[in-house]
Amino acid sequence: MKVALAQQDYIIGDFEGNLTKHLKAIEQARKSGARLIVFPELSVCGYPPRDFLEFDDFIRQSEESLMLIAAQCKSIAAVVGAPIRNTSGKGKPLFNAALFLHQGKIKGIQRKSLLPNYDIFDEYRYFEPNREFGLVEYEGLRLALTVCEDLWNTEDNPLYVENPLQRLLALQPDLLINIAASPFHDNQPHIRHKVLIDNALRAKIPIIYVNHTGAQTELIFDGHSMVIDGQGRVCERLPFFTESIQIVDIQNLKPIDEIFNPDRISLIHDALVTGIQAYFEKLGLQKAILGLSGGIDSAVVLVLAVEALGNENVRAILLPSRYSSQHSVDDAIALAKNLDVNYDIISIENAFDAFESTLAPLFKDLPFDLTEENLQARIRAVLLMALSNKFGYILLNTSNKSEAAVGYGTLYGDMCGGLSVLGDVYKTDVYRLARFINHEKEIIPQNILFKAPSAELRPNQKDSDSLPEYHLLDPILFEYIENRKGPGEIINLGYSSDLVKRVLRLVNINEYKRHQTPPILRVSAKAFGSGRRMPIVGKYLA
Numbered sequence: 001m002k003v004a005l006a007q008q009d010y011i012i013g014d015f016e017g018n019l020t021k022h023l024k025a026i027e028q029a030r031k032s033g034a035r036l037i038v039f040p041e042l043s044v045c046g047y048p049p050r051d052f053l054e055f056d057d058f059i060r061q062s063e064e065s066l067m068l069i070a071a072q073c074k075s076i077a078a079v080v081g082a083p084i085r086n087t088s089g090k091g092k093p094l095f096n097a098a099l100f101l102h103q104g105k106i107k108g109i110q111r112k113s114l115l116p117n118y119d120i121f122d123e124y125r126y127f128e129p130n131r132e133f134g135l136v137e138y139e140g141l142r143l144a145l146t147v148c149e150d151l152w153n154t155e156d157n158p159l160y161v162e163n164p165l166q167r168l169l170a171l172q173p174d175l176l177i178n179i180a181a182s183p184f185h186d187n188q189p190h191i192r193h194k195v196l197i198d199n200a201l202r203a204k205i206p207i208i209y210v211n212h213t214g215a216q217t218e219l220i221f222d223g224h225s226m227v228i229d230g231q232g233r234v235c236e237r238l239p240f241f242t243e244s245i246q247i248v249d250i251q252n253l254k255p256i257d258e259i260f261n262p263d264r265i266s267l268i269h270d271a272l273v274t275g276i277q278a279y280f281e282k283l284g285l286q287k288a289i290l291g292l293s294g295g296i297d298s299a300v301v302l303v304l305a306v307e308a309l310g311n312e313n314v315r316a317i318l319l320p321s322r323y324s325s326q327h328s329v330d331d332a333i334a335l336a337k338n339l340d341v342n343y344d345i346i347s348i349e350n351a352f353d354a355f356e357s358t359l360a361p362l363f364k365d366l367p368f369d370l371t372e373e374n375l376q377a378r379i380r381a382v383l384l385m386a387l388s389n390k391f392g393y394i395l396l397n398t399s400n401k402s403e404a405a406v407g408y409g410t411l412y413g414d415m416c417g418g419l420s421v422l423g424d425v426y427k428t429d430v431y432r433l434a435r436f437i438n439h440e441k442e443i444i445p446q447n448i449l450f451k452a453p454s455a456e457l458r459p460n461q462k463d464s465d466s467l468p469e470y471h472l473l474d475p476i477l478f479e480y481i482e483n484r485k486g487p488g489e490i491i492n493l494g495y496s497s498d499l500v501k502r503v504l505r506l507v508n509i510n511e512y513k514r515h516q517t518p519p520i521l522r523v524s525a526k527a528f529g530s531g532r533r534m535p536i537v538g539k540y541l542a
Helices: 015-031 050-054 056-071 164-169 188-203 264-282 296-309 326-338 349-363 370-391 401-406 427-437 446-450 470-481 487-492 497-509
Strands: 002-007 036-038 077-085 094-102 105-111 136-138 141-147 175-179 207-210 213-216 219-222 226-228 234-237 244-249 288-291 314-318 342-345 394-397
Touching: 002 015, 002 207, 015 036, 015 056, 015 077, 015 244, 050 056, 056 077, 056 094, 056 105, 077 105, 077 175, 094 136, 094 141, 105 136, 105 141, 141 164, 164 188, 175 188, 188 207, 188 226, 213 264, 219 264, 234 244, 264 296, 264 427, 288 296, 288 370, 296 314, 296 326, 296 427, 296 446, 314 326, 314 370, 326 342, 326 446, 349 370, 370 394, 401 427, 401 470, 401 497, 427 446, 427 470, 470 487, 470 497, 487 497
Parallel strands: 002 036, 036 077, 141 175, 175 207, 288 314, 288 394, 314 342
Antiparallel strands: 002 244, 077 094, 094 105, 136 141, 207 226, 213 219, 226 234
């Protein structure tokens, strides 16, 4: 039997557009001789729908779309993902389900058992866990349907302790179909690869796995759908971050010759480009603007924006002050020219003078300090937002994760923007991204990569005046944020006690700033945003 894997990108709540994608894919699969087509989790409504699920009208439209898709499944069957109502009167009002459509009807339903309720996931807020299992018989095969579950591991799912795969295997299926909405992070492809192979080896039957691609605000989906045979061998792997429909003959699977070891920085690069592109397209936006300082962060964001939107849709603004070095201005101009991007130079000196004069009667003879530094950042933000309003640009934020973690940024200044591109990328990885961008030819001027990082808000300023060197800072941040290790555990890894306490204190006292940042494209296992919920006021490590 030929099966089509439909790795697609949907818009949450765009029932008409999502329906069109389903129907076109079904027709394409039918013409290619496929007898079954498999779509991702919650493909009918888009993922994650979040509180849209609380609107009855949203569920009604999903149900209508589902039946329109079923109506086209006459000489072909389809597995789709959709929310369905819980009619038992017990528990949550909905199930997250995989539905088997054939002959114009819903012929089979398998509800999701293991509801993720951690990090960015809060499915138990909306869905009731499944407790009933069955197979679908089709074309002489017994099919087991599952919904985005690590089918053997129930340790992180206390809401439902019974192993769904064991229950399904007891029914003796011939094929396991797993529809997924698995967001990207920089280690997720390796984890997913291992999990699917382990499950196939244990189940001893082939697995078809179909995932979303594209992005939904901060969540990026890498696709990476695949087919694994009963011996744990990969027989089909769909591309990363790309819509694709692939046909496999499930009864004639042949392993592909590969060594699976994708480059982490390359994946992060492609994820960020995908995230920018999807954010603009799905909001009906086209043009971006950013402040180009001559530093590494804004340089990388500019390159990514150009890749995502095209150079004709990106505008760079240089905003030098009395403290800006000439080489920073020259480097920014060189980069803009390399990318053939329109740029403008607007000195903030007159505006800064005006603020100093206005505040002089109140500031009197008080010394220059952080106040004047923040004034410069906020002047730049006001100018960038004025251009954004006047010409319809969306401002891209260029702050990195290291800065966001320790509060090295100005509220209503360099923390402004409609989308944070690098807010989940540590500074050391920003440099790796820059080197990756330059791996074929020099796009980012070498001087940007080699000069000491500086905000250039006072004479001879360097980031290291206020922060530990990034090669020391980032590993501590990683242990605290991604690995959730406390101060004692991090110190036991060999880091200086004073340094660890200083860094963790900076992270915790700046939580209020991170609550006011734009959406951050997620490329790590623990990004700032909905997946990391820390109190603003608390005494732990303060």
